[in-house]
Amino acid sequence: MSSTTFGEMIRRARRERGWSQARLAEVLCEVSGRTTVTRQEVYRWEAGRRIPCFWLPYLANSLEIPRNQLERATVERESSDTTLDPAATLSALMPDGDPLAHIDDPDGRRIGAGAARDLTARVHALRLADDVLAGGDLIAPARREMSAALRIYREGTHSDEVGRSLLVAIGELAQIVGWIESDAGEHTRAESTYRIGMAAAQEAADMVLVANVAGSLAYQWTNTARQQDGLALARAALDQAGPNAHPKTRALFFDRVAWAHAAIGEVKEAMRTLDAAHHALTEAPEFPAPEWAYWVTDDELKVMDARVYTELRRPLRAVPLLHDALQRYDATHARELALYLSWLAVAYADAREPEAAAETASRMLSLSTEVASERTAERSRVVLARLTEFADVPEVRSLLDAA
Template sequence: MPPETFGAMICRARKERGWSQSRLAEELAQVSGRSTVTRQEVYRWEKGRRVPRFWLPHIATALDIPRDRLERAIAANGASDDSPDPAATLTTLLPDGDPLTPLTASTGRRVGAQDARDLAARVHGLRLADDVLAGRDLVSPARRELAAALRLYQEGRHTEAVGRSLLVAIGELAQIVGWIESDAGHHDRAEATYRLGVSAAREAGDLTLAGNVAGSLAYQWTNTGRQREGLALARAALDDAGPDAPGKARALFFDRVAWAHASIGEAQAAMRALEHAHEALVAAEPEAAPEWAYWVSEDELRVMDARVYTELRRPLRAVPLLRDVLNRYNAAHARELALYLSWLAVAYADANEPEAAAETTARMFALSADVASDRTAERSQVVLCRLADFEDVPEVRAVLGVA
């Protein structure tokens, strides 16, 4: 008999008490003493759509379930012994119907190679904007860009070659728009956008791009309580792109696999994937890298190494890596810097260094105060939850009071 999933466990415990989802949300607000949670969030937990990292100890208290039992249920969530075929896995992502079918190709304006190049430039501009702006600041203009690109492809008249270039640009645009939507907390919209991007990339014959879009969705699934599905999709994205994909792309895909393994506690598999990521980057030919992989670097891989080590509770490995990278990280990238500081704060806490954890948390809060990102908000909750174990330390108490 398969183990009880996390969602099923809290749903059963809630019903045994005769509580509605709203009542459980109220109880959690009372137990936590400083935050609120909505009925919709409880619904997402029970359906396996998100994992309540900050709320986990409060759920344990409210429902009288040992925390380690909840954590085991999360690790088993959606567990399967199946090894899905990569092509079949990616095919399931294709949206219903064909949203890329040209609408009025015989009557629309002529779309040429320059239009495709202009679109590609706008896509890269949006990527660069995402480096310095957060999801809720960018989500509306990003969606308008995607809608305009779809109109250009569907309503214009173009050659097969230009059409393929437009599809590649749409696939790349869908990846960054999905990423922005996810950062804004719009996970359902992001999933639909990612599916569109996979469809465009595969129709254009760009399997590396399809792998990047699918891998982005896998990363979202891993971070929102669908770890086993995220792992299967991350593997499928890597396998479907194939061994001839550019080294930078393969390094990124291996990192996503590593993170998915770490999220379910599979340490050895996670560290093997990290090794493969570094090997792929070393072997990479710079001129062969797609433009969307511009940010993949040794430092970024080291950050993922540290995140995996932190997730696996190996702070002595994580702390020096993060400190080294963050000492030279671009301060203009406030969201990423705040996120990476959150991992350093947790690693310090795991290393029983609460004063350093508190100092790092204060820096993270200062950076993220005006960052409109669901990711930084969620990581802030995780850090606060971890620091709560050291409330008797004056530096920690001060940070918790400000938070």
């Protein structure tokens, strides 16, 4: 039996009362006379990472759950297999300490719904800026936004509803800031930022946002020689989001799993997951998609397909998709344009078309020199290494000499 038997029992009862994890920790401290329970600890209980034996009677009393029911759930948890479930996988990534802990300040300013809306708007503006600017250009202002958002949440006073809105905005902000840091080559810093985002989204009970932030970290791991970890985390993110998440988000999460499978050469699994992504996107949504999923479209999914096909050495599938997408792609999105050209160049090389590969690579390298992105720099190295096989072809030789 999975840890959700015990953890979900607590989570459900807490949410029925409208309590955050921090509020439950406060209640437990009040009824026990101790001050050793934190929001982080409640998160670990709910995720199945720890069993709160001492706190069982206080949990039972505070959440009005029969104590024997809680005790039975802990026994079942301890006797089950030790394979981590998705919640436990994500729990292990919680940041050290508690970066979201409130700082008691009697003079702290009151934060209203307007401030939360303003923060949400700035987060989306940063996403749109990332469409046309690279990580090296955005990393400084992005980090300033992150610091300011955390300060507003921790130092201000606000209602539970406003607090949740701030947490959601912080989770979304951490995702885009982590993405920007990763694009700038700051992978360790990006991972730390992603962890904060997961904690904020978890505290806000926005599990689809948790999945998006975790999936972004999984994508980074897959691309930085941690393919097995990336696959495990991408799967956990997909499972955590659940089958009722918006079709756009499920398509994105499936695609990240497919990319992770492709990175370790698991052809059947990658192809099957790509099919699942397309199937998800055809489903009729019952509610609006999160704002952060604005870019997930059928065209973008086809580009993702092409990248997977290129990674799997399937150029006959990859080339038509990339060629078609690049004809319609917005030229102002220079980083993405360079990245997509890099996969097209490799696909041409795999198709034994070195002249076309050299021409495409030349365009890609020209764009890359104008983009402050470690992603494009790494892809440039990959493309040049792939073309060395054709060094005797004049067009390739010229390109390699110039590079």
